[in-house]
Amino acid sequence: MATSHTPRAVSAPGKVLVAGGYLVLDADYNGLVFGLDARIHVHVEPIRTKSGVSLSEITVQSPQFNGAQWAYGYRLLEKDGGVGVTQLAVSHDVPLSRNPFIETALTYGLSYISTLLPDTPIAPSSINILASKPYYSNPGTPSTTNPNFLNYNATLSEAHKTGLGSSAALVTSFTAALLSYYLPASKFTTTTDDGLRVLHNLAQAAHCAAQGKVGSGFDVASAVYGSCLYRRFSPSLLSGLPSPKDSGFATELRALVEGDRWDTSIAKAAIKMPKGLRLVMCDVDCGSETPGMVKTVLKWREQNKEEADRVWNALQQGNEALARELTRLATEDEGSSGEGKYDALSKIILGNRKLIREMGVASKVPIEPPQQTALLDACSKIPGVVGGVVPGAGGYDAIVLLLEDREEVIAELKNLVSNYSATANEVAVVDGQDDFKIGKVGILGVREDMVGVRDEDASQYQEWTATN
Numbered sequence: 370m371a372t373s374h375t376p377r378a379v380s381a382p383g384k385v386l387v388a389g390g391y392l393v394l395d396a397d398y399n400g401l402v403f404g405l406d407a408r409i410h411v412h413v414e415p416i417r418t419k420s421g422v423s424l425s426e427i428t429v430q431s432p433q434f435n436g437a438q439w440a441y442g443y444r445l446l447e448k449d450g451g452v453g454v455t456q457l458a459v460s461h462d463v464p465l466s467r468n469p470f471i472e473t474a475l476t477y478g479l480s481y482i483s484t485l486l487p488d489t490p491i492a493p494s495s496i497n498i499l500a501s502k503p504y505y506s507n508p509g510t511p512s513t514t515n516p517n518f519l520n521y522n523a524t525l526s527e528a529h530k531t532g533l534g535s536s537a538a539l540v541t542s543f544t545a546a547l548l549s550y551y552l553p554a555s556k557f558t559t560t561t562d563d564g565l566r567v568l569h570n571l572a573q574a575a576h577c578a579a580q581g582k583v584g585s586g587f588d589v590a591s592a593v594y595g596s597c598l599y600r601r602f603s604p605s606l607l608s609g610l611p612s613p614k615d616s617g618f619a620t621e622l623r624a625l626v627e628g629d630r631w632d633t634s635i636a637k638a639a640i641k642m643p644k645g646l647r648l649v650m651c652d653v654d655c656g657s658e659t660p661g662m663v664k665t666v667l668k669w670r671e672q673n674k675e676e677a678d679r680v681w682n683a684l685q686q687g688n689e690a691l692a693r694e695l696t697r698l699a700t701e702d703e704g705s706s707g708e709g710k711y712d713a714l715s716k717i718i719l720g721n722r723k724l725i726r727e728m729g730v731a732s733k734v735p736i737e738p739p740q741q742t743a744l745l746d747a748c749s750k751i752p753g754v755v756g757g758v759v760p761g762a763g764g765y766d767a768i769v770l771l772l773e774d775r776e777e778v779i780a781e782l783k784n785l786v787s788n789y790s791a792t793a794n795e796v797a798v799v800d801g802q803d804d805f806k807i808g809k810v811g812i813l814g815v816r817e818d819m820v821g822v823r824d825e826d827a828s829q830y831q832e833w834t835a836t837n
């Protein structure tokens with residue numbers, strides 16, 4: 370007989386890689402990542418039907434989007450193959466659309482759970498996903514109970530992502546909610562170091578499998594731990610894992626996520642935000658697609674080892690200096706004021722940008738293209754703005770600024786960006802570098818958040834969770 374469970378909810382933050390783009394793909398280098406106060410929440414509850422008939426399936430909904438419903442049958446497989454998950458039709462009028470991130474997180478999560486509770490059948494459940502406003506730039510109608518969750522009246526494929534790492538936050542909060550719901554607190558909780566370690570390893574494995582590639586994993590690390598200085602795991606850890614359904618998958622998965630083979634280094638104490646400063650992210654509306662950037666940069670590095678090593682080692686030093694100066698200001702220098710307090714920070718940021726541009730020019734990848742240089746320079750001239758960079762892989766679609774957390778500074782920034790696109794286009798033409806024109810620049814409603822995955826009050830989602 371399946372046991373009945375209490376509803377559970379967990380949220381995980383989005384991310385911004387402030388330093389270490391590309392470098393963080395190599396375990397010899399660090400990434401400096403900030404978690405954001407944009408969160409994806411996942412709520413799990415017993416499945417409810419009007420008729421009281423119990424269904425043996427797990428349904429997943431993303432009620433902010435049209436047609437975002439998935440239903441899965443599941444069963445324990447022989448030969449230790451884990452829990453097999455099969456997508457089912459939701460109804461005659463909803464076409465079957467796959468969501469690899471949900472399907473894989475469910476497969477990995479249930480398989481791990483089955484190794485801890487081998488004699489307990491997995492009960493049916495209903496899972497709801499809610500993403501806070503800054504993840505998508507589509508207009509939407511606020512929910513009545515939490516204005517941070519919008520109803521988009523659009524499908525997920527029509528959602529315009531702002532690049533905050535929705536899939537990593539989703540896989541992390543989904544995995545944490547599933548484990549918290551099905552496992553007793555003696556076997557899993559998000560409030561112990563062991564629980565977080567298992568969650569991190571399991572979410573990394575599931576996220577890589579769903580993506581079909583092994584990235585650096587900084588996004589999953591910050592979804593679990595919040596802001597941190599991150600050093601990646603060896604990709605070979607995952608290549609030895611059997612595929613879901615294959616013989617031995619469940620036991621190997623458990624050994625991998627619980628064992629000590631995981632060589633990630635996550636230093637939370639190495640990253641702090643000084644009191645009085647904050648991050649602001651700007652979304653640049655231009656729709657540039659940059660899928661080949663990583664490939665091209667890595668190929669350049671391979672073919673120009675000496676030059677690349679010089680730039681990367683200098684950048685690593687600059688990135689470490691940035692982390693150190695932020696931490697110094699947040700601790701030793703707390704409370705002191707005065708002219709020039711942030712001069713060292715500004716200088717480090719400018720030095721790092723110069724190296725990033727050097728890497729961009731050498732590899733012919735627009736990491737900080739001239740249009741973004743102009744935008745960053747214009748923003749950095751505002752009194753109270755310490756500096757800014759192109760986050761993550763860079764390109765045309767976002768910038769992140771470090772600034773004094775005062776209304777005048779934000780107001781001045783709003784004023785600048787609201788009229789910005791015309792100026793930017795002039796710069797592009799004058800520079801003659803290319804004819805790419807950046808569009809409207811908008812300020813995203815996010816800032817840094819040091820907290821990673823977090824249990825939430827499961828009763829706050831009632832408006833969204835009424836199931837069939």
Ligand SMILES: Nc1ncnc2c1ncn2[C@@H]1O[C@H](COP(=O)(O)OP(=O)(O)O)[C@@H](O)[C@H]1O
Nearest residue numbers: 431468469470498500530532533534535536537
């Ligand atoms: N609110 C959501 N509900 C369900 N699935 C989501 C949601 N947000 C993101 N996803 C999943 O994550 C995918 C986007 O991941 P990806 O392209 O890696 O973007 P990102 O850079 O934001 O992680 C979507 O196609 C969808 O499968």
Ligand SMILES: C[C@@](O)(CCOP(=O)(O)OP(=O)(O)O)CC(=O)O
Nearest residue numbers: 390391393394584585586761762763
């Ligand atoms: C190049 C990278 O080091 C950083 C990319 O960071 P972004 O924040 O740009 O990533 P996406 O959200 O996946 O587009 C690749 C990596 O670390 O995996």
